[in-house]
Amino acid sequence: MNLFGGAFAWILDPAHWSAGPDISGHLLEHLAVSGLCVLIAVAIALPIGIGIGHSGRGRGAAILISNIARALPTLGLLSILILLFGIGLLPITVVLVILAIPPMLAGAYAGVESVDRQTIDAARALGMTEWQIVLRVEIPLALPLLIGGLRATALQVIATLGIASAFAFGGLGIYLINGLAQADFVQLLAGAILITALALVVDGLLAAVQRLVVPHGVALGRSNPNDPQKRARAPRPRAVQEGMQS
Amino acid sequence: MIEFREVSKTYPDGTRAVEDFSLVIPARRITVLVGSSGSGKTTLMRMINRMVDPSSGTVEIDGRDISKIEPVRLRRGIGYVMQNSGLLPHRTVAENIATVPRLSGVSRADARKRALAMMDTVGLVRTLADRYPSQLSGGQQQRVGVARGLAIDPNILLMDEPFSAVDPIVRAELQQEVLRLQKELAKTIVFVSHDIDEAFLLGDEVVVLEQGGRIVQQGAPEQILAEPANDFVATFIGADRGKRRLTISDAASRGDDRVLVDAGGYPVGVIAAPGGRLAVGHPSPKSRSISNKTDQAGDA
Ligand SMILES: Nc1ncnc2c1ncn2[C@@H]1O[C@H](COP(=O)(O)OP(=O)(O)O)[C@@H](O)[C@H]1O
Numbered sequence: 081m082n083l084f085g086g087a088f089a090w091i092l093d094p095a096h097w098s099a100g101p102d103i104s105g106h107l108l109e110h111l112a113v114s115g116l117c118v119l120i121a122v123a124i125a126l127p128i129g130i131g132i133g134h135s136g137r138g139r140g141a142a143i144l145i146s147n148i149a150r151a152l153p154t155l156g157l158l159s160i161l162i163l164l165f166g167i168g169l170l171p172i173t174v175v176l177v178i179l180a181i182p183p184m185l186a187g188a189y190a191g192v193e194s195v196d197r198q199t200i201d202a203a204r205a206l207g208m209t210e211w212q213i214v215l216r217v218e219i220p221l222a223l224p225l226l227i228g229g230l231r232a233t234a235l236q237v238i239a240t241l242g243i244a245s246a247f248a249f250g251g252l253g254i255y256l257i258n259g260l261a262q263a264d265f266v267q268l269l270a271g272a273i274l275i276t277a278l279a280l281v282v283d284g285l286l287a288a289v290q291r292l293v294v295p296h297g298v299a300l301g302r303s304n305p306n307d308p309q310k311r312a313r314a315p316r317p318r319a320v321q322e323g324m325q326s
Numbered sequence: 327m328i329e330f331r332e333v334s335k336t337y338p339d340g341t342r343a344v345e346d347f348s349l350v351i352p353a354r355r356i357t358v359l360v361g362s363s364g365s366g367k368t369t370l371m372r373m374i375n376r377m378v379d380p381s382s383g384t385v386e387i388d389g390r391d392i393s394k395i396e397p398v399r400l401r402r403g404i405g406y407v408m409q410n411s412g413l414l415p416h417r418t419v420a421e422n423i424a425t426v427p428r429l430s431g432v433s434r435a436d437a438r439k440r441a442l443a444m445m446d447t448v449g450l451v452r453t454l455a456d457r458y459p460s461q462l463s464g465g466q467q468q469r470v471g472v473a474r475g476l477a478i479d480p481n482i483l484l485m486d487e488p489f490s491a492v493d494p495i496v497r498a499e500l501q502q503e504v505l506r507l508q509k510e511l512a513k514t515i516v517f518v519s520h521d522i523d524e525a526f527l528l529g530d531e532v533v534v535l536e537q538g539g540r541i542v543q544q545g546a547p548e549q550i551l552a553e554p555a556n557d558f559v560a561t562f563i564g565a566d567r568g569k570r571r572l573t574i575s576d577a578a579s580r581g582d583d584r585v586l587v588d589a590g591g592y593p594v595g596v597i598a599a600p601g602g603r604l605a606v607g608h609p610s611p612k613s614r615s616i617s618n619k620t621d622q623a624g625d626a
């Protein structure tokens with residue numbers, strides 16, 4: 081308790097919020113680098129995942145590649161990249177993007193796969209093009225699971241950046257490294273608390289978004305026990321986790 | 327007019343769903359493809375809007391080989407109503423009905439106007455326009471499906487067992503609605519059903535199918551009833567069970583009407599017999615649809 085009290089006092093100490101590279105600076109840095117990595121991961125994984133979900137092809141390959149990406153030792157890979165490119169933004173970004181792709185990919189294809197096949201078939205029979213099916217039917221209905229994938233991705237990146245940044249970059253991980261190096265456990269714990277808090281806040285915000293994007297008609301259907309189509313849809317965030325582990 | 331010429335379909339898994347099928351479907355009438363499950367009805371119907379392409383043979387619409395028409399364009403010109411409505415769950419009733427007009431570039435406001443008009447046509451109150459499919463009953467959902475199929479005023483309307491998932495009373499209502507609409511709109515309707523009573527009620531032309539899309543008999547309901555082509559048809563239409571063989575009961579009667587009973591002794595209707603003589607007539611489809619209204623509701 082003493083240690084925790086000390087850590088919170090350390091965080092709240094105005095001196096740590098004003099001088100030079102202070103907490104807010106590291107926080108912003110952490111957020112910016114995480115955001116960049118998540119953005120790149122989304123740009124790569126979202127179209128591929130949606131493509132897999134839409135076509136039903138390439139799922140096996142995606143799972144294989146995801147498993148390989150997850151099995152890579154993050155810190156080992158980071159060390160190699162630092163040796164190759166030097167300390168800086170590039171190595172950390174590469175490592176985090178590799179880490180961030182699997183959950184985003186899983187969220188994307190699980191989301192699109194969860195859309196009722198008959199709904200898609202009907203859309204096609206009406207004369208929608210494949211693009212229109214993706215944009216007007218599959219993505220709107222998959223959105224809750226897509227955001228679920230984004231949540232998992234953001235959590236992964238924010239947490240890992242806390243550890244990895246100690247090697248190569250600033251961010252909140254700096255307090256972990258300094259704390260360890262100086263045997264300053266108050267600072268170490270303060271760093272851990274800050275990273276956890278940031279992760280929780282981001283996750284909370286995305287959870288709120290996830291609830292907001294459930295299409296109105298689908299949300300109504302869930303609360304209507306008489307709805308005959310209900311079983312076919314009702315995507316639940318859990319499916320994302322299942323998809324990630326498969 | 328829709329023409330199948332020696333059409334076969336083998337699915338990638340080797341299932342031979344349709345073999346050497348030829349049929350001319352007349353314009354502006356209701357043709358019912360009727361057969362038991364797996365006889366290839368859905369496959370045949372989906373060849374008309376290229377949701378399925380034949381493995382061999384051709385399908386023509388008004389003399390044009392449809393394999394030369396781009397599928398998306400073809401589908402936007404053909405109404406399609408499916409068994410479980412296939413409505414988009416994230417769109418309102420009006421938006422669902424307006425889907426195809428919107429795809430074809432009709433403005434939002436015009437498409438909504440048209441959707442509301444279509445709701446009138448199929449007997450949906452306009453207050454449902456901004457509801458979502460999940461808030462409607464099964465029967466209402468099917469009406470929305472029909473309205474959506476008709477929204478672009480297509481010449482051809484495909485209906486694949488559209489009422490088989492709703493309860494019998496609502497089904498009877500919807501069947502009457504189809505007859506009423508057809509009187510107004512005179513579309514080329516291809517209707518798939520596994521229910522011979524529904525086929526006889528709705529069909530100007532009824533095509534009885536066996537496995538592999540083999541045509542066992544084809545003709546007006548009266549013809550098929552009068553002369554079942556073989557035992558299969560006789561069994562299928564229930565003639566062998568005495569369901570169709572009616573006798574005039576001498577028991578109950580009121581005025582000049584006489585009660586008809588089937589072979590099991592169940593009363594099925596009354597027949598006009600002025601002065602003790604049976605009246606022979608040829609009721610037009612119009613009178614058939616009206617007189618059947620009460621019968622169907624009673625069946626339920
Ligand atoms: N996509 C498909 N792949 C493989 N077999 C199919 C497919 N669709 C239908 N079939 C098979 O083709 C046959 C005819 O099916 P279908 O046209 O749906 O008949 P119906 O509508 O009369 O029940 C059935 O044996 C069915 O299992």
Ligand SMILES: [Mg+2]
Nearest residue numbers: 367368369486
């Ligand atoms: Mg079928």
